Amino acid sequence: MPRQRLYPLEDLEDIPGTKVFTARRSRQGYYLHKFCMSLMQAENREQFKKDERAYLDKFAMTDDQKQGVLERDFNKLIELGGNMYFLVKIASTDGWSAQKAVGSMTGMSPEEYAAMMLEGGRSPEGLRSIREGN
Amino acid sequence: MARISAGIATSHVPAIGAAIDLGKTQDDYWAPVFQGYEFVRKWIKGNTPDVVILAYNDHASALMLDIVPTFAIGFADTFQSADEGWGRRPVPLVHNHIDLAAHVAEQLVIDEFDITIINEMDVDHGLTVPLSLMFGQAEEWPCKVIPLAVNVTQFPTPSGERCWKLGEAIRNAVKTFPEDLDVQVWGTGGMSHQLQGTRAGLINKEFDNKFLDLLAHEPEELATWTRLKYLREAGTEGIELIMWLIMRASLGYGVEELHRFYRVPASNTAVGHVVYRAKS
Numbered sequence: 001m002p003r004q005r006l007y008p009l010e011d012l013e014d015i016p017g018t019k020v021f022t023a024r025r026s027r028q029g030y031y032l033h034k035f036c037m038s039l040m041q042a043e044n045r046e047q048f049k050k051d052e053r054a055y056l057d058k059f060a061m062t063d064d065q066k067q068g069v070l071e072r073d074f075n076k077l078i079e080l081g082g083n084m085y086f087l088v089k090i091a092s093t094d095g096w097s098a099q100k101a102v103g104s105m106t107g108m109s110p111e112e113y114a115a116m117m118l119e120g121g122r123s124p125e126g127l128r129s130i131r132e133g134n
Numbered sequence: 135m136a137r138i139s140a141g142i143a144t145s146h147v148p149a150i151g152a153a154i155d156l157g158k159t160q161d162d163y164w165a166p167v168f169q170g171y172e173f174v175r176k177w178i179k180g181n182t183p184d185v186v187i188l189a190y191n192d193h194a195s196a197l198m199l200d201i202v203p204t205f206a207i208g209f210a211d212t213f214q215s216a217d218e219g220w221g222r223r224p225v226p227l228v229h230n231h232i233d234l235a236a237h238v239a240e241q242l243v244i245d246e247f248d249i250t251i252i253n254e255m256d257v258d259h260g261l262t263v264p265l266s267l268m269f270g271q272a273e274e275w276p277c278k279v280i281p282l283a284v285n286v287t288q289f290p291t292p293s294g295e296r297c298w299k300l301g302e303a304i305r306n307a308v309k310t311f312p313e314d315l316d317v318q319v320w321g322t323g324g325m326s327h328q329l330q331g332t333r334a335g336l337i338n339k340e341f342d343n344k345f346l347d348l349l350a351h352e353p354e355e356l357a358t359w360t361r362l363k364y365l366r367e368a369g370t371e372g373i374e375l376i377m378w379l380i381m382r383a384s385l386g387y388g389v390e391e392l393h394r395f396y397r398v399p400a401s402n403t404a405v406g407h408v409v410y411r412a413k414s
Contacts (some may be wrong), residue, residue: 007360011362012362015333015370016332016333017331018328018331018333018370019330019331020289021289021370022288022289023288023289026288030199033194033199034199037194039219040195040216040217040219042217045219074330075331075332078331083194083288084329084330084371085193085194085198086194088218088219089194089218091219092219093220098148098329098401098402099149099401099402102329102330102334103334105330105331105332106331106332106334106335107332116335117337117398117399117401117402120337120339120399121326121336121337121398121404122333122337123336124336124338124366124367127333127336128366128367129366
């Protein structure tokens with residue numbers, strides 16, 4: 001007998017403001033991620049900075065994904081299969097801190113986000129489950 | 135015979151590595167974080183192991199794009215620090231202990247952990263930041279390191295229970311290695327943090343402190359916590375904490391908690407750190 005799941009898989013979609021990075025999403029983001037990992041070489045970072053669009057066109061990404069990179073819209077890129085551990089390489093290439101990149105997804109200014117973190121971060125209260133509202 | 139004498143856990147936030155590399159550890163922002171590591175910096179001078187088995191996750195530096203191993207053991211002679219987009223961290227080469235790594239890999243497979251063996255890879259901040267935190271800006275790392283990479287990024291990750299059992303299997307493997315070696319197991323990552331979406335910046339002090347309380351003396355309860363619980367309570371990246379269970383299980387039943395530290399924030403993350411001495 002297979003072991004029972006401890007919770008329904010749909011529950012992974014029940015966390016507010018959160019996309020759990022599954023194998024399926026990883027497939028959707030594969031070429032986006034291939035681009036991100038290419039930024040681990042200095043010469044590729046230079047090429048990208050010189051002409052972002054031309055550099056992106058070397059990868060089999062969707063136009064939406066390319067647009068998301070050009071706009072540095074990390075929420076959009078996560079919608080399109082991205083995962084932050086890959087995407088943060090774009091931010092590093094730009095000389096952004098991880099905090100600035102992460103904060104950019106929250107609708108807060110970098111200063112507001114940094115202040116929230118210094119005050120102890122975002123409370124989980126009300127953000128655990130969409131269904132339960134807790 | 136080899137034995138596991140102690141375990142260390144710590145967060146491995148990349149900004150901590152940058153603070154060390156750029157000489158910012160005494161800045162107002164960073165000084166309270168680094169104070170939490172003063173104990174271990176002194177302690178480890180008198181308790182330097184021969185080998186550290188270091189459980190960490192690769193942050194899409196060497197793994198995760200083409201190959202996503204659930205558990206993988208580094209099998210190169212040496213490992214270089216990865217360029218994660220801002221150049222390689224200026225840290226020493228990591229030297230493996232091939233004989234112990236080979237023994238552990240073989241024993242793990244006998245013990246039904248079908249572990250992946252990686253003959254070439256770079257290691258990222260997940261592995262190098264803990265080394266810097268314990269040993270500072272060393273010319274050479276003072277011990278050998280066996281990288282143990284765990285997938286905590288792509289679902290399904292292993293469960294906490296599975297990590298617990300892996301720690302037990304590592305304990306048994308080390309105990310049967312014939313050479314007289316002092317081994318430590320380190321668990322890294324966490325504590326609560328989320329790096330995506332509108333919930334980014336999540337910190338759950340209550341959850342983190344409960345985890346720290348249980349880890350020392352009632353760790354079996356932690357092995358029952360589900361992946362979903364970590365995601366909901368500790369954030370999507372907070373699930374890295376399952377790697378601390380590998381460390382704790384490898385120490386056996388009883389431990390002496392020599393040091394505990396908790397601090398918010400470092401960048402986006404709650405920093406946690408413990409040092410345990412094995413009793414048996």
